[in-house]
Structure formats: structure tokens, C-alpha cells
Amino acid sequence: MIRQKIRLGDLLIQEELLTQEQLEHALKLQKESNYSKKLGQILVEEGFVTQKDLLKVLSKQLGYEFIDLYGQKIDFDKLARYPLQILKNAKAVPFDEDEDYIYIATSDPLNYEALDILERTLMKPLKIYLAPDDEVEAIFHRLSILEDTKFIIEEVKKELHTEGLKKEGEESAVMRLIHLIIKDSILRRASDIHIEPDEKKAVVRARIDGVLQETFVFDTEIYNALDTRIKLLGGLDISEKRKPQDGRFSMTIENKLYDFRLSTSPTIYGESLVMRVLDREKALLRLEELGFEDENLENFNRIIHYPYGIVLITGPTGSGKTTTLYAALNEIKNIHNKVMTIEDPVEYRLPLVQQVQVNEKAGLTFAVAVRSFLRQDPDVILIGEIRDSETLNAAAQASLTGHLVFSTLHTNDAPGAISRFAQMGLAPYMIADAMVGVVAQRLVRKICPYCKKETHLPPSIYKIVQKYLPDDYTVYRGLGCPKCDFTGYFGRTMISEILVIDEDIAKLISEGATKFEIYEYAVSHKGFKPMIYDGIKKALKGITTIEEVLRVTKEK
Incomplete structure (x- = not known):
């Protein structure tokens, strides 16, 4: 692999995305961390640049193309055979392969050592593309989900192949899986649960603090069993798959009764199911x-x-x-x-x-x-x-x-x-x-109180909100921790x-x-x-971020 010597800080200053003072501050923090953190990571954490800006500069310098990982048909069964820890160390996702190369997307193209180890492990040259960190992490998250749900999926398949035979008084494996999906979503504070079929798989996504997060992935065979059982729960016609239906059911989770509003909609791959979680409190x-x-x-x-x-x-x-x-x-x-x-x-x-x-x-x-x-x-x-x-x-x-x-x-x-x-x-x-x-x-997402820290506004954001800010101000962001599922936000x-x-x-x-x-x-x-004044006020109090406020409001 060809290594290019890149002075990241100088590149960002050259592109007018960073000032000399900000670079010196970041280098000082890097030294204080005993160089355990990379400069790019510190610059993003401090709010000096966005990860998107960082990757754009590296793409221009290194000549690597951007790729939309969500648009690639990734074979997760094949991906699971790669050494996961080595992939994680390189922040790299193999998405295709031909006679000459293995094609990978990475969010850390300067981590030459980790990419070298990956290339030696795979015993084939790498063709490198760039992808945002959140897309790479989403692929790793799905791999973890597939591993974690392997046992209960096998139970459901076994039950389906033995024509639903189970011990007397025992809850069916499909029903246990539904309980698991709903309980997991409620513990994550979800407002809606989406079950969406695709060409080969079905994906479960939970809307947490207004943003959808993938939580489970199943084969089509499992999806069909889930679809039928959930429609029965909601009192819907299981034979009707050509038009939308609405239903309702209740379920006790962790000794608390929840209501669920069920909606189905026919898609080209099957019915899309959405359950709205109605917490009576x-x-x-x-x-x-x-x-x-x-x-x-x-x-x-x-x-x-x-x-x-x-x-x-x-x-x-x-x-x-x-x-x-x-x-x-x-x-x-x-x-x-x-x-x-x-x-x-x-x-x-x-x-x-x-x-x-x-x-x-x-x-x-x-x-x-x-x-x-x-x-x-x-x-x-x-x-x-x-x-x-x-x-x-x-x-x-x-x-x-x-x-x-x-x-x-x-x-x-x-x-x-x-x-x-x-x-x-x-x-x-x-x-x-x-x-x-x-x-x-x-509704705006609140900064996670467990990983909140002071930050700086990137120049592109500061230009938009400058007229709303006092001369002396402080803004905050969440770094991401297990409490907030590494999103940096907790609640709305x-x-x-x-x-x-x-x-x-x-x-x-x-x-x-x-x-x-x-x-x-x-x-x-x-x-x-x-409304933007109310949002900025909350951001200055450390309740939310400026980026969140701009996501949901229009600057007047």
C-alpha cells in the first residue's frame, strides 16, 4: 500500500476550514492524551471541523472516491466471515471483490498500519474508498445484531420446520422474538418500531429520539412468521396483504402495560409494519x-x-x-x-x-x-x-x-x-x-448528560447563527457513550x-x-x-446542540 505523508492540520488551514490557533489547541490536547487520540478525532470532538469536511479534504488529497455504503448490496453472511476486530481497527468495510481487488470503504484512510494488517490478512490488494464514520459503524452494528440474535432465530426456524410443535404451556419462539423486539425497543426509549422487508432480508428499526436506528435483521422466512403473528395480535386480517390495515394491541413489558397502534402497508417485497408505542404515563x-x-x-x-x-x-x-x-x-x-x-x-x-x-x-x-x-x-x-x-x-x-x-x-x-x-x-x-x-x-434531541462537554462551532455553522449569539457564549455536545448508544443524545x-x-x-x-x-x-x-431563538437559548444552556436546532428550524 502506497503511503502518502499528509499534514492534516496544514491541509485544513489551507482549505480555510481551520485556524492556526485551533490547530495548536488540538495538538496540545493530543499531547495531553499522550497521543492516544488522532488529530482528526480531536478536531471533530472539539467541533473545529465536521467529519464530512475532514473526509472531503482527504478525498481531494489522496484521490480516493466517496461511496454510499447504504447503496451497496453487501453480503452480510460473507462479511461475517472476515475477522471483525481487524475490520474495526481499520474502520473498514469490504463491500465487493473481483479477481484483482477487495473493495473496501473506510472512514480512517490515514490509519496505514491497520489497513496494512487488513490487506495482509485478506491476502489480496485493497481498493480503497471513503465513507462517513456513521455508515461504517452502522454496518458493524448490523453484524453484531446478527451474531447476538443467532440463537433465537435458530429456535424460530426449528419451530417453523417442525410445523409449530412446542411443549404444552410454552410460549412460541415467534412470540418470544416479538417480545424481544418490543422490549429492546422500549428499553432504548423508542416511539415507533418499524419492520421492513427487503429483497432478501427484513430489517427492524426503532425511532429513538426522532431518529431511526437499526436493531435487528432477519431472513425473509422469519419475517413472514413475524408478520402473521403481529397482525393476529392487532386483530387484523392475516389473509389481506394487498391493502393497508390498522389495528391496536396491548402488552406488558417489565411489569408495565403499553398500548401499541399497528399499521401495515403493502410494499413490493411484502408488508411494512409500524408499531407506535403509546406509553400511558x-x-x-x-x-x-x-x-x-x-x-x-x-x-x-x-x-x-x-x-x-x-x-x-x-x-x-x-x-x-x-x-x-x-x-x-x-x-x-x-x-x-x-x-x-x-x-x-x-x-x-x-x-x-x-x-x-x-x-x-x-x-x-x-x-x-x-x-x-x-x-x-x-x-x-x-x-x-x-x-x-x-x-x-x-x-x-x-x-x-x-x-x-x-x-x-x-x-x-x-x-x-x-x-x-x-x-x-x-x-x-x-x-x-x-x-x-x-x-x-x-422536538429536538437533548445532549446526553453522561458525556456532555464544551465544544466549538465549526465556521460553517457559526456563520448561520452568528446574529443570534452573544459575544461571550459556550456551546456543548455529547461525545457518545454506552448510556446514549454512542449518539451523544439522550431524550428530547x-x-x-x-x-x-x-x-x-x-x-x-x-x-x-x-x-x-x-x-x-x-x-x-x-x-x-x-422558534430559532428558543432553540438557540436551549443550546446556550447546554440542553441541545446548535446543529439540532438548525436541523428542525428555518433561519429567519
């Missing part, structure tokens, strides 16, 4: 536990105690809207008022609340339910989502007849809800009279913006002001702060 969150900053909490508390009007929660799917709505209901429900909800579906059961589920086959839509609620003498009405003009008109009518109405809408920001109502056909004067407040929210919190519709803003709305005019007026006259 999460429905009982208090407003103070949601993550509102003091000013936003005060504003939200005020608008949910108004006697009438529409309170909207906006944001994309998976942004915590339902949790915020339920926390608001928990705050205001009591023995002296009547609360009714129409939901699709009912996710959590709430005491002292009359909950109704949409049933379109029977003609029970959001709009029909709201009109019927008005004859039930409610004080508070919750509408799961305003999807059409009929539901919107019913909600407006309910608010104008003295009811407090909560609902959700899919818009990117709080002022956008006003223009969305206008697009759906509600007259501006009606919007001004009916609406009392809009909350736009997102909310960032939000709240537009309170007072008389001045209501007057603007009734005069047909645009979303941008309302936004400008709210910022300059009412102290309205866009």
Missing part, C-alpha cells in the same frame, strides 16, 4: 414538563385558560403536538367542566374526558362530531386535526358560540396558521374573532414559538394582512420571537 405530562421556556409557558398558560376561542398547535408529524394538547387538557379539566374530544385515532385514554374516535365508514367525521358536541353542552372541545373547510367552519362556529376549542394543523410556523385558515375558505373577520393563540413547535425536548392573537393582531387579520405583515408586526410590536 406520557399522556399525563404537566405543562412544566414539556420544555416551554418561562415566557412561552406563561403565554400558553394564559391562552388555554381563555373562556372561548381556538387554540392551535402546529408542526409536522412527530413534533409532539398530541402530547402538548393532552398536557393542556390535563391542566384545565376538572370536575366542574365538560371536555369532549374527537380523535383519529384515540391515542391515550384520559380521565374526566369524553373521547370519541373518527369512524368515516359510519359517517362520523371530525365535522359531524363537532356539530354533535355542541348539543352535548361541553365547555372544552378538542379536534384531533383540522383537515378540511367543513371541520374548520365547525370549529369556528364552536368557538364563536362560547367554547374553548383545541386543535392541530400542519404549518411550518405560527403566523402560517392564519394564512392556512384563509386558504381553507374562512373569512378574515371570522379568523380574527375565533382564534386566540397559535403554538408552533418541534420542545422548542416553540407562540403567537398570541390580541386586539391589534386581530385587527390586522380582519383587514386581510399577509402572513409576513403579521410576522413583522408581531416581532416589532409584540415581542414575538421565532
Whole structure:
């Protein structure tokens, strides 16, 4: 293997990705670690450069091409025969082979010693490509999963080949595997469990803190058994594989009862199964536990105690809207008022609340339910989502007849809800009279408290957020540890913006002001702060990272 002498620090300074002071600081830290850490690793840990920038510079200098490992058809059975520890030492994944070369992707092309050992072990020349560290680690993670689940997979196969014979009173191997998948996902704090078939394999992925992580890999034979058994659990038709189905089931995990919302969808390789984990305790969150900053909490508390009007929660799917709505209901429900909800579906059961589920086959839509609620003498009405003009008109009518109405809408920001109502056909004067407040929210991952440390912002990130930062600031990141599964994040919190519709803003709305005019007026006259301010504030407190905030918000 040809070794090129690379002065990484000088290259990064040359590309204006690093300053001389930052390089000297990193070299000092490397010396303090007794050179146990590589310079590139320290530069990334300190936040001076991103790994992507590092690999781009090395790619240019070494002449190695980038490759998308996820796009390669990797034979994991063959990969498992390679010496795993040697692969890990070289951070290298063999993904192809021909008569002349073994093709590998590595995230550490300067580790010549480890790559030499790998080449001697494989007894064939290496053709080197570059891949990000997270892609390489994901392949190693899948190999570990295959090894760890080998025993129970063999049990399931044995059971399938003996036509399901098992001892009396013994739980089937398929059911034990389902328990294992669900228990593992819950212990990882997953909100959703995905089982997805592919051409030759099926993959189980868990959505942890909003990001999907691969947890299990099975043969198609195992997937077929899982698919049938999970559909039986959810009360679905196991013979119907051509159209989507929805179901529900409950299961006790670690002496705690969980509900699961099951959804199936036909794909070209089989049915994609998704189980939404519904933890009953999460429905009982208090407003103070949601993550509102003091000013936003005060504003939200005020608008949910108004006697009438529409309170909207906006944001994309998976942004915590339902949790915020339920926390608001928990705050205001009591023995002296009547609360009714129409939901699709009912996710959590709430005491002292009359909950109704949409049933379109029977003609029970959001709009029909709201009109019927008005004859039930409610004080508070919750509408799961305003999807059409009929539901919107019913909600407006309910608010104008003295009811407090909560609902959700899919818009990117709080002022956008006003223009969305206008697009759906509600007259501006009606919007001004009916609406009392809009909350736009997102969920961001929290920095893992077990591996949190101070860091620096890369120049590319600093340029974007410079105007939001004070002169003297500190930011943090998680290095990654066993507690957070080496992601650097542990749990999620909310960032939000709240537009309170007072008389001045209501007057603007009734005069047909645009979303941008309302936004400008709210910022300059009412102290309205866009969501990014809330996110930056949390990042400066060490709750989340600037990168997380930019991932979910739009810089204004």
C-alpha cells in the first residue's frame, strides 16, 4: 500500500476550514492524551471541523472516491466471515471483490498500519474508498445484531420446520422474538418500531429520539412468521396483504402495560409494519414538563385558560403536538367542566374526558362530531386535526358560540396558521374573532448528560447563527457513550414559538394582512420571537446542540 505523508492540520488551514490557533489547541490536547487520540478525532470532538469536511479534504488529497455504503448490496453472511476486530481497527468495510481487488470503504484512510494488517490478512490488494464514520459503524452494528440474535432465530426456524410443535404451556419462539423486539425497543426509549422487508432480508428499526436506528435483521422466512403473528395480535386480517390495515394491541413489558397502534402497508417485497408505542404515563405530562421556556409557558398558560376561542398547535408529524394538547387538557379539566374530544385515532385514554374516535365508514367525521358536541353542552372541545373547510367552519362556529376549542394543523410556523385558515375558505373577520393563540413547535434531541462537554462551532455553522449569539457564549455536545448508544443524545425536548392573537393582531387579520405583515408586526410590536431563538437559548444552556436546532428550524 502506497503511503502518502499528509499534514492534516496544514491541509485544513489551507482549505480555510481551520485556524492556526485551533490547530495548536488540538495538538496540545493530543499531547495531553499522550497521543492516544488522532488529530482528526480531536478536531471533530472539539467541533473545529465536521467529519464530512475532514473526509472531503482527504478525498481531494489522496484521490480516493466517496461511496454510499447504504447503496451497496453487501453480503452480510460473507462479511461475517472476515475477522471483525481487524475490520474495526481499520474502520473498514469490504463491500465487493473481483479477481484483482477487495473493495473496501473506510472512514480512517490515514490509519496505514491497520489497513496494512487488513490487506495482509485478506491476502489480496485493497481498493480503497471513503465513507462517513456513521455508515461504517452502522454496518458493524448490523453484524453484531446478527451474531447476538443467532440463537433465537435458530429456535424460530426449528419451530417453523417442525410445523409449530412446542411443549404444552410454552410460549412460541415467534412470540418470544416479538417480545424481544418490543422490549429492546422500549428499553432504548423508542416511539415507533418499524419492520421492513427487503429483497432478501427484513430489517427492524426503532425511532429513538426522532431518529431511526437499526436493531435487528432477519431472513425473509422469519419475517413472514413475524408478520402473521403481529397482525393476529392487532386483530387484523392475516389473509389481506394487498391493502393497508390498522389495528391496536396491548402488552406488558417489565411489569408495565403499553398500548401499541399497528399499521401495515403493502410494499413490493411484502408488508411494512409500524408499531407506535403509546406509553400511558406520557399522556399525563404537566405543562412544566414539556420544555416551554418561562415566557412561552406563561403565554400558553394564559391562552388555554381563555373562556372561548381556538387554540392551535402546529408542526409536522412527530413534533409532539398530541402530547402538548393532552398536557393542556390535563391542566384545565376538572370536575366542574365538560371536555369532549374527537380523535383519529384515540391515542391515550384520559380521565374526566369524553373521547370519541373518527369512524368515516359510519359517517362520523371530525365535522359531524363537532356539530354533535355542541348539543352535548361541553365547555372544552378538542379536534384531533383540522383537515378540511367543513371541520374548520365547525370549529369556528364552536368557538364563536362560547367554547374553548383545541386543535392541530400542519404549518411550518405560527403566523402560517392564519394564512392556512384563509386558504381553507374562512373569512378574515371570522379568523380574527375565533382564534386566540397559535403554538408552533418541534422536538429536538437533548445532549446526553453522561458525556456532555464544551465544544466549538465549526465556521460553517457559526456563520448561520452568528446574529443570534452573544459575544461571550459556550456551546456543548455529547461525545457518545454506552448510556446514549454512542449518539451523544439522550431524550428530547420542545422548542416553540407562540403567537398570541390580541386586539391589534386581530385587527390586522380582519383587514386581510399577509402572513409576513403579521410576522413583522408581531416581532416589532409584540415581542414575538421565532422558534430559532428558543432553540438557540436551549443550546446556550447546554440542553441541545446548535446543529439540532438548525436541523428542525428555518433561519429567519
